[in-house]
Amino acid sequence: MVRRHLLLALGALVVVVLVLETTSQFRNAQFAAMAYYAIAAAGLTILTGLNGQLSLGHGALMAVGAYSTALMLQSREGTLPLLVILALATVITVVVGALVGVAAARLHGPYLAGATLALAVAIPGIPLYFSEWLGGEQGLNVRMPEIPVWLADAAYFVTGQELTQIRYLAYLGWLGVIVVFVLLANLSRSRVGRNWQAVRDDEVAAELAGINLGRARVQAFVVSAGCAGLAGGLLALSARLAAPSGFTLTLSLLLLSAVVLGGLGSLVGALVGAALLTFLPQVVTGAGTDLGLTDVQAAQLAPLIYGLVTVLVVLLAPAGLAGGLRKLIHWRRSS
Amino acid sequence: MKRWYTGTALLLAMAVTATACGAGGRPEGEEKGSTVGITDTTIKIGAHFPLTGVAAPGYSEIPSGHQAYYDYVNANGGVNGRKIEFVVKDDGYNPTNTSQVTNELVLNDEIFAMVGGLGTPTHSAVVDYLNDAKVPDLFVSSGSLQWGDWPKEKPFTFGWQPDYEIEGKIIGDWVAKNMPDAKVGLFLQDDDFGRDGEKGARRYLDSQIVAVAKYTPGNTDVAPQIAQLQAAGVDLVLGFNVPSYTALSQLVSLKIGFKPKWFYSNVGSDPALVGSLLARFSEGAVTDSASLLNGVMSTEYLPGMDAPDDPWMKLWQKVWDEHGADGELTNYRVYGMSQAYTFVQALQAAGQDPTREGIVEAIEKSGASFEGPGIAPFRYTGDSHLGISGMSVVEIQNGIGEDLTPVLVTDLGDTPIKEDDSAAGDAPPSNGIPDVKPAE
The missing domain is CATH 3.40.50.2300 (Response regulator)
Known part of the structure; x- marks a missing residue:
């Protein structure tokens, strides 16, 4: 299993390089956005789909990662290497996630949703309170550090085009996606993952089988928080900003809807959901303008279509887009 | 096992092919000014x-x-x-x-x-x-x-x-000269807008300011801020806020019986928009919004x-x-x-x-x-x-801003404020399209 995941990852890496090198800068930027949505959605789909915990606070955990990254990039004289910063942002979010997870492990169902909802509402308030330090409503500007010279040269040598900041960021994001997906895929097929599923399916049976319920829940929450932290760090780099208005409750709900649209518990589903979040608004708005709608009407079209897609998916493919696709393939094979 | 080898071999082949398309070095060359987005037509x-x-x-x-x-x-x-x-x-x-x-x-x-x-x-x-x-x-x-x-x-x-700093300066200077006994309270949006405005106003009004209340955009409850100003005995509120908060501050003041003189910066003072917001936020209770804003002061820099x-x-x-x-x-x-x-x-x-x-x-x-x-x-x-570089102070009566001052022009820092009507008389060319000569 592990070997298969690694092989898939290697294949994915080649595909990522080919896609990023052959698409425009703008598409690269969109892929960078898709990468952070995918990482956050993957964490959430593991938590909700595999372990059965509903979190409405993942947007807030992303804020923790984003602000950590932003703070570490504030110094004008040189900062830590970018990968180290992202790793640290992930660790910081893991710590916050562990604190929340310990509290959350005692709750379930709507109570857990309520507690994480409070998180989503409260965390964007922190930068407003410490506005001297965290930039208040305007947030902290994030400037991407320069691409290391050896990397830029190496990239040029291999691909024949300059490695732009945006493409660099897209590579970074997709490297993150591949690493996170391999780890999560292995984890969910390991003993730990099976424990999580057991807890989800029947608490009493799981406890009788010797599984520590609280520990399994905290584990799942911590892993999921780590993903959110990394995603938040990438978001801050990509948006060049960490500001409270970027991490409202809407973000948490969007992530959840992406996970449901893609297919709860499925990593491929997380990827599909992230693609929808990234590409749908821009494509729909563009189509609206082409159809001769005014700018305002076209802008209002995107949320409408997103809502309609959600309704259709829930009606026609209750297992999400990835689940529906799998079912279709099975059905064609068997017939 | 065999499939595994095939897969790896295939991938390696793909990777090598992709690499072979590379360049190996950078071409030389300089380019002049960018004309992205421009065609002949x-x-x-x-x-x-x-x-x-x-x-x-x-x-x-x-x-x-x-x-x-x-x-x-x-x-x-x-x-x-x-x-x-x-x-x-x-x-x-x-x-x-x-x-x-x-x-x-x-x-x-x-x-x-x-x-x-x-x-x-x-x-x-x-x-x-x-x-x-x-x-x-x-x-x-x-x-x-x-x-x-x-x-x-x-x-x-x-x-x-x-910019908000010179607006703050012009407002502060006018208040200091014309209402020297007013106890001034600031109602600020908690970002550059409020900060720059406060900086400008304090240059002339520092001793008259008795209270500062800040709101965060998005939080629509401004009752604590308005009550804070009322408790400090404020009789002139300077607002550096957006239109929806002009409407909110007016409604809250009506509710708690706070009747100071109001002075909103240009951004927050559009009578038509504030009027419609007042009607909406009060769910129809405020109908005569034009008279509610009578006597409110503001600034203008464009004919409207x-x-x-x-x-x-x-x-x-x-x-x-x-x-x-x-x-x-x-x-x-x-x-x-x-x-x-x-x-x-x-x-x-x-x-x-x-x-x-x-x-x-x-x-x-x-x-x-x-x-x-x-x-x-x-x-x-x-x-x-x-x-x-400047604006004039106006008082709103029935939705119309009546000039209280000529055009006041200044710049950042301690640049003095002076009257300068030179640009106010500019009229548009008859065809409505400017005719600026290329800069030499």
């Missing part, structure tokens, strides 16, 4: 505005003003034979979205310049990016100082409206809907009637058209073959002499990218 510009969400009322009308004026110019032959295309993207006043739509404008639509991008928190998310990418970032729709006080750092960015006989307003009305979208002309559309007018001037100043670097240089050289609807001149030079 068109020039494409764009901006981000809140078309949906909380900030959309009012602000979403600005781009329609831009569009109407560009349509008017295009119908009259364009600028040097080029028609202006204006692309608008919705950011919902969310900086994360601003970043994404700016990517789209710069990389996908390949705009020549950003013109009129709106909002302090939103635009500050993209200002570094635009400058790094060397995209002219003209006439930001916000009065934050950061667009123009330090052009070395942001050489491609230009402000347009009077309350002066239909102004030659500029006659031009805007004509443009709107001929090329406008649905709806009536509003102050926000006038604002958009006025910005569009300045952009056309800048484009003319950049000459027959404009480049991104060229238009920046042209504004620095001749921007201070652009004659437009603004009642005070622009401050554009190599050392300052700040916009209109």
